[in-house]
Amino acid sequence: MSDSSTTAPSTSARPQRSRLSSIIFILTLIALIIGVSICNQLPAEHPLYVSNYMVTLLGKYLTYAILAVAVDLVWGYLGILSLGHAAFFALGGYVMGMHLMRQIGDRGVYGNPDLPDFMVFLNWTELPWYWMGSDNFAFTAMMILLVPGLLAFVFGWFAFRSRVNGVYLSIITQALTYALMLAFFRNEMGFGGNNGLTDFRELLGFDLRSDTVRLGLFIASGVALLLVFLLCDSILRSRLGKVAIAIRDAEDRTRFIGYRVESVKLALFALSAMIAGIAGALYVPQVGIINPGEFAPLNSIEVVVWVAIGGRGTLYGAVLGALGVNYAKTWFTGAFPEAWLFALGLLFVVVTLLLPRGVAGLLKFKRSSQAAS
C-alpha cells in the first residue's frame, strides 16, 4: 500500500525542541484565556476592550480547536484520515443539547414539565427511553464521553480488525457521518428532526444568556483545550505515542515487530472521538443550537483542512489552523460572503500542493535552517 508515502514528515528527533514549543503554546494559551477574561471586564470605550460577542466567538473557536486536536491525533500521528469526526462532535453536542432541553422544564412554549417542545408538537406522550437520565448533569457528562467513544470503538473495532485503511477508511467514515445526518433529520428519531435542539435557557442553574456565564463557558473551553493538549502531548511522548508514529510511518513493519496495531489504533481512535465529543458539548451551549447540519460531510472535511493548514503532526499547529481558518471565515463571510468558498477551496489546493507541513512546518523549517547556519 501507499501509506508510507502519504504520511507527514516525522517530527523532529529532538525532544527538547518539541517540548519547548509545547511549553510556549501552553503559556500562550493561558495568557490568552486570562487576557481575554480581563479585557472583557474593561469599560467599553477602552481600546483593549473585548466585547461579549467576541468572547463567545473565541469560545466557539476554542471548541473547534479541541476538535482539530482530536483530528490531528488520529491523522497527524496515526495516519488515519477521518472524514467523519464532525459526527463525534455533533453527537457530543446532541448529548449536551438533550440535557439543556430538559433544563428548560415547563418554561417551553407548551409549558410541559416533562417533554421538550418538539415532542409535544409531535403528540408524543412520554419521553423515549434514550432520553432517560438526560436531566442529570453527571450522567450527561458521562454520556458525552461514552456515546462518541462507543460509536468510534465499535466502528473502529470492525474497521481496523479487517484492515480497512487509507482511502477506504476515509470514505466509510464519510458514509458514517452522512448516514447519521440522514438519520437525525428524521423526526421519528426523537432529536427534533430538521430543527434540532434549541431554545436553551440554563446550564447547572446558570442563565446561558448572561454575559458572565458566556465568559465562564469561554474559560471552560480554554481550560478544556489546555487539558486535552496536555493529555495528547503526554500520550504522544509515551511509548504509546511512539508506536502510533511507527504505525503511521510503516504499519506493516510495526505489525511484524510484534505490536498490536489494531489495539493501538482503536484506543487512540476512540480517545479522539471522546475529545471531539467534549468539544461538541462545549460548543452547543455557546452557539445555542444543535441540528443535523452539524453532521454534514463538509464539516468534517473542513476540520481536516484546519489541521492541514496549521500543520498536521504538531498539536499546536492544529490549534493554530483551527483558530486562523475560523477567524478568516468569520471575516470573509462578513466582508465578502461570495468569496469564502473560493478562499477555502484555494486553501485546500494551495496547502496540499505547496505547504504539505502547514504553517507549523514553515516555522519549523525556519528554525531548523537557523540552527543549521
Next chain:
Amino acid sequence: MSLSLHALQRLIRAASLLTMLAAVCSFHTASADVQTGIDELDGLFTRFVEGKGAQRTEALDALAALGRDDTRELLTGILEGDLMLHKETDTIVWATAQGREYAMQSLDRQNDLGSERKRKLSRLKVTNRLRGHLRSLIASLGLRSDDATERLAAIDALMETPEALPDATLQELLGSETDKKVSAALLSLQARKLALSPQPEQRLQALSTLGEDLSNDSRSLVQTLAENDSDEAVKTLAGKIARDQAAKVRLYAKAETVFFGLSLGSVLVLAAIGLAISFGVMGVINMAHGELIMLGAYCTWAMQQLMPNNLGLSLLLSIPVAFLFTGMVGILIERSVIRFLYGRPLETLLATFGISLILQQLVRTFISSQNVPVANPAFMSGVLEVNSVLSLTLNRLYILAFCLIVFALLLILLKRSRFGLEVRAVSQNRSMARAMGVPSSRIDSLTFGLGAGIAGIAGVALSQLTNVGPNLGQAYIVDSFMVVVFGGVGNLWGTLISGMTLGIANKLMEPWAGAILAKILVLVFLIMFIQKRPRGLFPQRGRAVEAH
C-alpha cells in the same frame, strides 16, 4: 339473493333504455339530414317538463332520437342546469350567468332573448334516476364519435351500467372498431355486461375475459362475483380468478419496484462509472467528481438556452458538448493539481475537495445560486403502458438504456482500443509501461479527462430527472464512492452490478422502511460490507493490487 335483486333492478332500467338506444343508433346513420324544427323540440321539452315518471324518460329518448347536431349539447345542458325555464313565457332557454342576471338564448341558440333576473328563471327538475339516464344517453351518443378519446370516454361512462347497451349495438361496434384501445375497452365492457347477466353460463364466460384484464374495475367485479354470486360454479371460478389476479398484481408491483430500482441503479452507475475510471484505474480520489456531474447538467441547460425551440436536438447535442466540456475541465484539473499529487491519495482527496468548492462557487457567482430550469423534450415525457397495473415512465427507461450504452462503449474503449490498452498498462505497472514506450503522463491526463467527461454525460442524464443547481453534485458523491468501493475498485463490471444492486436494494426497502431509512440502511450495510470485504465484490487479484 341481493345480487339477483340488484340484477333485476338493472334489468328493468336496461329495458327502459333499450328503445331509446336503438333509436340513437339508427338515427345516427341518417344524421345531419333534416334539422328538425324548433317546434318539435319545444314540444318534447314541454313533455319533459310537465310529464311524469316514464313520460319524461320517453321525452328524453325522443329528443335523443331527433338526430340534431346539438343533441349532446342539449342533453348536457339539462344535466348541468344550463337550460332553464323562463317562468313568464313558459319557454326553455339557455341561461348564462352574467353578474346578477342571466343572459338568455333560444333553444337552438339562434335568437338572443335579452337578460332576466335570477328569480324569473327556474332550473329544470331532474331526479337522480333521470340524471343516470341522461348520462347513459350522452355516453351512447359518444360511442359513435369520430374521436377515439371521446369513444373511450363514452365507454368508460357506460362501465357502471353496461346493461344499457344492447347486445346488437355492442357487436356492431366491436365489428367496426379499428382503434386497438377502444376495442379492448369494448371487450371489457362486453365482459362486464355478461358478468351481470342472469344466466350463470354467461357469467362464467365473462369471467374468462375478466381474468385477463387487471384493471381495478374488472378486479372488483370478479371480487363481487366471488363473494356474492348465487351460482356455486361461478363463485368458485371467480374466487380462483380473483386469487390469480391478486397474484399477478403483486408480481407486477414487484416488477415495478425492480424497474424503479434499476432506474435508480442506472443513475448511480452513470454517476459512479466516471469515478470508477479515475479512482479504479488511476487510484485518484476525485472529490470534485460530483461537481463535474453538475457541470454536465449545466451544459444541458446552456444548450437549451442556445436553442430554445428545439429541445430534443439540444438534449442530444448536449451529450457530446458536456462530454467535451467536462473532459476539458478534468484535464485542466489533472494538469494543474493532481499531477503533483500522484501516490498521495489523501492529499489528492483534499485538493480535489477544494476544487469542488471552487467549482460550486463559480456556478453560484456566474450563473445563479438558484436552481436553473431544464425542460424535458417531448420524447422524454410519457409512459409506456405494459398493462393496466404496470406502466413505465419513458424518461427512466431511456436513462436506463443510455446508461447501458455508455457502459458498453466505455468497455469497448478500454478493452479493444489502443488507448484502452495503454490505460490498463499504466494502471497495472507504470514503470514497465513507460519502459515499453507508453507516454504515461499523457495517458494519465487523458484517462482523467475520460472519467470527467463521463461525469458530464451523467449530468446530462440527471438533468432530466432532478433539479439542476449548484448542489446537484454533492448529493451523489458519497453514493458514487459507495458504488465503486462496493463493486471493487478497478472493475467496471463490478461498478455496474453494484450500482444496480444498490438501486434495487434501496427501492425494495423503501415500502416498509421509508426513503430515508432505506438509504441509511444501505449505507450501514455498505459500511459493514467494506469491513468484511475491503476490496469489494469483485476484487482485483494478482500483482496489480500491490502496484497501487
